[in-house]
Amino acid sequence: MKALRIGIVGLGRGFMLTLPALRAHPRVEIAAAFDLRASPRAQFTREFGAKSYESLEGLLAADIDAVYIATPHELHATQAIAALGAGKHVLVEKPMAISVAECVAMEAAARRAGKLLLVGPSHGFDAPVRRAAELIASGGFGAVRQLTAMNFTDFMYRPRRPEELDSARGGGVVYSQAAHQIDVARRLVGRDVTFVRAVAGNWDSSRPSEGAYAAMMGFEGGAVASLTYSGYAHYDSDELVNWISELGREKDPEQYGDTRRALRNLEPATESAAKIRRAYGEDGASTSEPPAPYHEHFGFVLVSCERADLKLSPQGITLYGDEHREFLAIDPPSLPRVEVIDEFVEGALGLVQPIHDGRWGVKTVACCAALLESSRTGSEIAPTAMIIDTLEAVSV
Amino acid sequence: MKALRIGIVGLGRGFMLTLPALRAHPRVEIAAAFDLRASPRAQFTREFGAKSYESLEGLLAADIDAVYIATPHELHATQAIAALGAGKHVLVEKPMAISVAECVAMEAAARRAGKLLLVGPSHGFDAPVRRAAELIASGGFGAVRQLTAMNFTDFMYRPRRPEELDSARGGGVVYSQAAHQIDVARRLVGRDVTFVRAVAGNWDSSRPSEGAYAAMMGFEGGAVASLTYSGYAHYDSDELVNWISELGREKDPEQYGDTRRALRNLEPATESAAKIRRAYGEDGASTSEPPAPYHEHFGFVLVSCERADLKLSPQGITLYGDEHREFLAIDPPSLPRVEVIDEFVEGALGLVQPIHDGRWGVKTVACCAALLESSRTGSEIAPTAMIIDTLEAVSV
Incomplete structure (x- = not known):
């Protein structure tokens, strides 16, 4: 049974909440990590016997199939695009990114790479x-x-x-x-x-x-x-x-x-x-x-x-x-967020068609952007129009 | 202490729910009633020793100061305008009427008559x-x-x-x-x-x-x-x-x-x-x-x-x-809807400036109309504009 070797991008609170499900998944190997802080890197190496890196480039050059990005929102787009460019599947915490344009660029990168981009966990x-x-x-x-x-x-x-x-x-x-x-x-x-x-x-x-x-x-x-x-x-x-x-x-x-x-x-x-x-x-x-x-x-x-x-x-x-x-x-959960890791692993291995992929994520962020824009302008906003406008701006 | 002699327009379910507060109010005299059905008229006469009428005109010619209109919605405007025209204060059940134009006409009638038009009970x-x-x-x-x-x-x-x-x-x-x-x-x-x-x-x-x-x-x-x-x-x-x-x-x-x-x-x-x-x-x-x-x-x-x-x-x-x-x-109510009768009686006797008067009622009905119009057209509606448009149509 082929396992997915995952590199962790950001050893923060998000990683901690998702860790039990990652650790327990039979097809996941927690293979490496990147964080700017030395203390969690040391802890990670002790706990998983795996290498940790102080740069994203270092992590992406390691022997991993996928990354899980759990960093501040404003870093998601750059990090996801870099990982996809390096041929890794990407699981990125919500929000996918903080603008429709960023999300569109992420989804485009996933298509170019032919890799899975999944947005989660979310409720x-x-x-x-x-x-x-x-x-x-x-x-x-x-x-x-x-x-x-x-x-x-x-x-x-x-x-x-x-x-x-x-x-x-x-x-x-x-x-x-x-x-x-x-x-x-x-x-x-x-x-x-x-x-x-x-x-x-x-x-x-x-x-x-x-x-x-x-x-x-x-x-x-x-x-x-x-x-x-x-x-x-x-x-x-x-x-x-x-x-x-x-x-x-x-x-x-x-x-x-x-x-x-x-x-x-x-x-x-x-x-x-x-x-x-x-x-x-x-x-x-x-x-x-x-x-x-x-x-x-x-x-x-x-x-x-x-x-x-x-x-x-x-x-x-x-x-x-x-x-x-x-x-x-509904039976109590075996572990929190196991549904997310299931969907990511099975999607990356081509076993299921994932729901919360990049296309899904762009639309949710477009709704967030529309919410703020509607509040600012006092008018109704069509999130699809925001995506189309962004695509046109990108293709120009 | 001057009492308000009230005539009931419509001996239905609304009257029954408001009756305890009407009956208990020290300044209310339940003086007469109008209903099309004979059986509640007979019951009313037995219970209150007061005359009941089979036409609104009959009631309005009686010795009353005010009416309480608790009939089907579509009758509110005609009946309230008739009562105001006969110099009676009017308490009308919500909704005040079923169009902004009706409400505007009712409020105009109240101003011409110099009488109180109050819309209630409502929550x-x-x-x-x-x-x-x-x-x-x-x-x-x-x-x-x-x-x-x-x-x-x-x-x-x-x-x-x-x-x-x-x-x-x-x-x-x-x-x-x-x-x-x-x-x-x-x-x-x-x-x-x-x-x-x-x-x-x-x-x-x-x-x-x-x-x-x-x-x-x-x-x-x-x-x-x-x-x-x-x-x-x-x-x-x-x-x-x-x-x-x-x-x-x-x-x-x-x-x-x-x-x-x-x-x-x-x-x-x-x-x-x-x-x-x-x-x-x-x-x-x-x-x-x-x-x-x-x-x-x-x-x-x-x-x-x-x-x-x-x-x-x-x-x-x-x-x-x-x-x-x-x-x-908040202390339990002494009687349901007593707040409505208080506001009506004190407003009619000029003791307080009522809140839920005709101006209030027009605006609530305009919001109801705007709700339906927004749903029909898929656009945002300004209820004030609906009132202004109606006033202009009336004044033309």
Whole structure:
């Protein structure tokens, strides 16, 4: 059985969250890594007996088949294009990149190379989303007509690196968080987005980036999605999903305000360091936590089809039919994010046609860009038109 | 203390729901009634020792100061204009009427007569809405930025008269139900609506009218509201408000599907009759139910201000501040809808400046009309422009 030798680009928090699934996959070999920091490189070499590099060029020259890119958003495009150019399959964290033009260039590089470009993890991969999408696509409930999703988190007050709060560098909640919600909605509706109308909010001058939005997305065939998000750490919508956290763990509702209090007690100069402490190979971080008992999720998600509503939860799906209601339990995850690694490995080995490939990723980023553009201009934006305009600009 | 002698226009279900508050108000005298049906007229005369009429003209010639109009939507405008022309104050059920032009004519009639035109009951009057609006208006939480409201009910499958499912006659959920949600949102945000973008859905050909919608409303100052509604009797959002029904009573979640089953067992020819049985003076109806223990509500309502979120419930308001969360209990209602009768009586007697007057009502109906027009045309509609266009058409 042929294994995929994967090189890790960025030994940060993303890598830590995906590591259990990478490590456990029978067809994955964690073969090498690149990071600018010496400490996680040393830890990586100790833990995996594999070489680590202080440059991306070094990693790409190593004996690997693929890379997993888990670096800051603004580096995704350059790194992915370099890896594809070197003949590697690429798994890149969402957001795929921070502009439609970057995504188009990445997808073009993947086609030139004849290699897989997959965008994940995102909550569009979560098992309840996948199961609901399959049920909906089977047609038994009639067409999807409405989707209602909302998520209220403390995103804006977790320790952040400067670029994470800089809109010009893909900061704020749109590229980072709307990308999840849009992926979930697109996966469930199963059609292309025709328009986005949105208002994004920048409500706290001490954290000056978009921290909230309300968006309406129209789909081919007429379905409509209402997406609401706030990262301002007030209401917590995890109460609507049985007090299970985004990462599938039980959550204590009494810890209200903890994130903001912790940030208040942090010197501004040490905020980036506080984030790094949660990354791979650092003091505060552990890769030995037990796996989460529930599926990951992205808040309240309700899909209305003509003959039934479906409500997603970290434990399964509630089906609201004409006269009967039924809960479809979904077995707890073996490991978080295993669906992503499955899709990447099987896609790279040519065993399945992946869903979340570069074409998929361009469209989600186009929706994010349309969301911001709609908010800026006060008008409706067609994400497909943004992609076409970019393609024309590139071909000129 | 001067009392207001009120004549009832339409002894139906609306009258029954408002009757306890009318009867208990120290300044209200239920003085006369008009209905086309003999049986409720007889019941009315027995119960109140007051005269009832089989024509509106008869009622308007009686010794009354005001009327309460609780008839089918399409009759509101004609009846209100007649009553105002006869020098009576008018309380008219929502929707005020089923077109902007009708509403403009009603408001013009009120001004000519120098009488009060009040639109209610609607859930915009509910005590938690009022309290939250006052808290928000006091400014302590910063500006309102986002409002998220959703309500999933069985509206479309309750017994209906034919016009209630005929869009051309103001049927479907928009005039009947969006009018509530828009009133709630407008009251909480406290600013005029600048645009409506919406998709209304007509998903069941056996009940052919708009049964659901998703709407985005923008407000002066930049706030945005996301309003979602489905009356298709699948998911029930009362689970998000502690399983308390719209009318403030405890609800059994195990009665899933009952409304649709009951309708299925009804002969189509007897559906209107089934509705009438729930009206005043009919066998199945009772005016002696104990008052509801909780406030009325219109589903999930969350308001995001710059420095706090507020979540409404039938028991009070949860305030989600920066570091603390607090529940503001609101005393249970003495009687349902007493706020409406208070505002009407005090407004008619010149003691207060009413909020939900004809000017208010025109704007809510303009938002309903804009919602339908946006859905029909696929474009954003400014409700104010609809009012101005109507005024110009009238003045020509």
